[in-house]
Amino acid sequence: MTIEQNCRKIESTVEAACLTAGRKREEVTVVAVTKTKPVEQVEELYRLGYRHFAENRPEGLIEKQTTLPQEDIYWHYIGTLQTRKVKQVINRIAYFHALDRMSLAKEINERAEKPVSCFVQVNVTGESSKHGLSPSEAIPFIKSLEGFPNITVVGLMTMAPIDATDVELCRCFKDLKIIQEQVAALNLAHAPCTETSMGMSQDYPIAIAEGATFVRVGSAFFAETEA
Template identity: 50%
Template sequence: MLADNLNEIKETIKLACARAHRSETEVTLVAVTKSVDSEVAEQLAELGVEDFAENRVDKLLDKKAALKKFSSIKWHLIGNLQRRKVKLVINDIDYFHALDSLRLAEEIQKRAEKAISCFIEVNISAEETKHGLRKEELKDFINQLSSMDKIRVVGLMTMAPLNTDDQKLHEIFSELKNTQNMVKEMNLPFAPCTELSMGMSNDFSIAVEEGATFVRVGRGLFRGA
């Protein structure tokens, strides 16, 4: 079942790339394992998946310890991170997908032993309940990171509202792509902003069509697992 689900998602990514005239090698599938135990996550690693994500610090650390024999795994923290927990996890991750405040960036700078690949979370849909910076705040925020050598802004992240129609999803993801291009044009060495983390189980094919380079899939991978 797990292998079938994985193959189906890979095929969906391939078809979405074809529609957008992109290479499927441009898209990284990030397996969100928050709903499954370490044994199921290990089965996925055995199938060749190398990018794993959790949204809670304790769960990420537990999974990383359980899967330590898979040395090629890259670990993504995708949930909002409390400043008091930065020291517990920041040196155990490869990517952080939810940088959304200067105070959090300062704490990462203080605690990190290496440069952390960060995605800035942008609230493109302007939902009151969502975390993330407004688009108009982004340039000033990025400029404030210039002295922080432990923060590398590799890209932007957004989460589309649930139960949104396809047209609106295209608009949201396209707007994040345009925003990414705006940051790239700033030509900042600490913020190359070449990546886009957007799209989950219910909307990743549309995200890929609009330029996603990282898609975060959980439920779609683990159906029936």
């Protein structure tokens, strides 16, 4: 399949998931995860109408930003960000999806030239192989960010287990949604927390069913396109 065909399939799947869940299509933002992909393929996604792109390395982010139009693209940084690399990326992105520790928050707040929309990463399932705060740590951590003017907690992010069953996926995403609603109910000025970043290529329809507002789709865009 071509990238264009994959895009049509993804859009059809998102629309169907929204319809089934009784949600509006515009409630879900599809973030194209373009890490490791050549600039030419990202340019094609741009031509096909996508404006949200995600990278996980400073080098990849900078390379693509020097080629693609910048006036209408929203860049996302996903994955672990070392504190020493914050200065390389934080003023190049619109969203950061992996805020999970105080040392990182302090560095972002110091280096950012304006408020950054951040997702606090929550390790809902407690997997030792995944980063993120435990569910019990999430709200105290978010409250502690009140004095950080350059951090706006727009939502929460989680990653589901790769080998999870549909039932386990539902529980994982549902649990994150519950915590997100709890934070939103606090009406914190620095943490409106109205969004949930959850769901990837293998499970984004289930994430949408459980309330995802941002889904991070990568391999589904590029399936069977490699020579």
